[in-house]
Amino acid sequence: MKEKILVTGGTGYIGSHTAVELINSGYEVVIVDDLSNSQYEVLDGIEKITGTRPVFAEFDLCDERALTDFFAQHGDIKAIIHFAASKAVGESVQKPLLYYKNNILSLILLLEAMQRLGIANIVFSSSCTVYGQPDQLPVTEATPFKPAESPYGNTKQVGEEILRDNCRAVPATQAISLRYFNPVGAHASALIGELPQGVPGNLVPFITQTAAGIREQLLVFGKDYDTPDGSAMRDYIHVVDLAKAHVIAVQRLLSGQQKSNYEFFNLGTGKGLTVLEIIEVFERVNNLKLNYKIVDRRPGDIEKIYADTALANQELHWRTELGVEEMMRSAWKWQQHILKNA
Numbered sequence: 001m002k003e004k005i006l007v008t009g010g011t012g013y014i015g016s017h018t019a020v021e022l023i024n025s026g027y028e029v030v031i032v033d034d035l036s037n038s039q040y041e042v043l044d045g046i047e048k049i050t051g052t053r054p055v056f057a058e059f060d061l062c063d064e065r066a067l068t069d070f071f072a073q074h075g076d077i078k079a080i081i082h083f084a085a086s087k088a089v090g091e092s093v094q095k096p097l098l099y100y101k102n103n104i105l106s107l108i109l110l111l112e113a114m115q116r117l118g119i120a121n122i123v124f125s126s127s128c129t130v131y132g133q134p135d136q137l138p139v140t141e142a143t144p145f146k147p148a149e150s151p152y153g154n155t156k157q158v159g160e161e162i163l164r165d166n167c168r169a170v171p172a173t174q175a176i177s178l179r180y181f182n183p184v185g186a187h188a189s190a191l192i193g194e195l196p197q198g199v200p201g202n203l204v205p206f207i208t209q210t211a212a213g214i215r216e217q218l219l220v221f222g223k224d225y226d227t228p229d230g231s232a233m234r235d236y237i238h239v240v241d242l243a244k245a246h247v248i249a250v251q252r253l254l255s256g257q258q259k260s261n262y263e264f265f266n267l268g269t270g271k272g273l274t275v276l277e278i279i280e281v282f283e284r285v286n287n288l289k290l291n292y293k294i295v296d297r298r299p300g301d302i303e304k305i306y307a308d309t310a311l312a313n314q315e316l317h318w319r320t321e322l323g324v325e326e327m328m329r330s331a332w333k334w335q336q337h338i339l340k341n342a
């Protein structure tokens, strides 16, 4: 019997790539998503890649009745990977209550349901945003959180604290928070990838849309940061490497390998790249010229961050395999797939 894993937000960007890796690793995947920021057709992409269509339930995790009904049918779930959340930083400043409700209430309702049903294991989507601008780089898991810059960032900090406190109070619970650095790229098949709605706030979708002629010009925010070329530095990680780390986290929970019942890991490559370096790689590997202009800093942006990956490497026996060239190649291939199928 295949072990059943619930992937909330499984039609989203990271969720869909993780569903693929779970299926390829022999798990049965059940997806819950309200499709508020993703599309039903993503299930077709997952099926085309893996040959298996995940079970899908469309509802909002804040709908307690729907959640109860769902678990009445799927009480045999062995672990949950909880991606479902709102994630636009700017929007979270405009609509804080929406963010606290979507991101915090859904987590609490899930944890309550887990307790009721005796489901022990959860993997939580966290973010390097919990660190703010760290005083020292690379950033280790021991680095204290800085006050959150946005309600979105706060929901990740509070989410982690809820998990930690719940793990203390309920020793049978096992949780792992994964702190993502900057996930980019797409599955090599170009059958799934990131589907931003409206004008992308993130760098790589803006780059690919500019190259595709959907946006006229990329604005590079900031020229006077303390980095080799003055543009901001991030730790970009291929979404497929990130997805594979989730499978490992699930295996760690199911096989009882945790050192304590609440753990947290950085997921990055350990290497910082600047915005201008990213553009250079994108242009080179795809043989394109990008129309861009360097402008003032974007308010709220940090200067630089990259991960210390030692803990994830040692404890999860996980290493990133795909480099920045593959990230930029696959991102462009995916953009072309979107254009063709529009």
Ligand code: UD1
Pocket: 089, 090, 127, 128, 129, 153, 182, 183, 201, 202, 203, 204, 206, 218, 219, 220, 221, 222, 232, 233, 234, 275, 298, 300, 301, 302
């Ligand atoms: C952003 C969020 C972060 C979230 C992450 C998810 C902010 C302040 N932070 O991180 O909380 O977890 O996305 O992926 O929004 N850039 C440009 N031009 C653009 C877009 C981006 O120069 O049009 C630059 C940014 O200034 C930054 C880098 O590219 O230096 C990466 O930006 P982005 O993809 O938005 O990620 P983060 O800001 O790191």
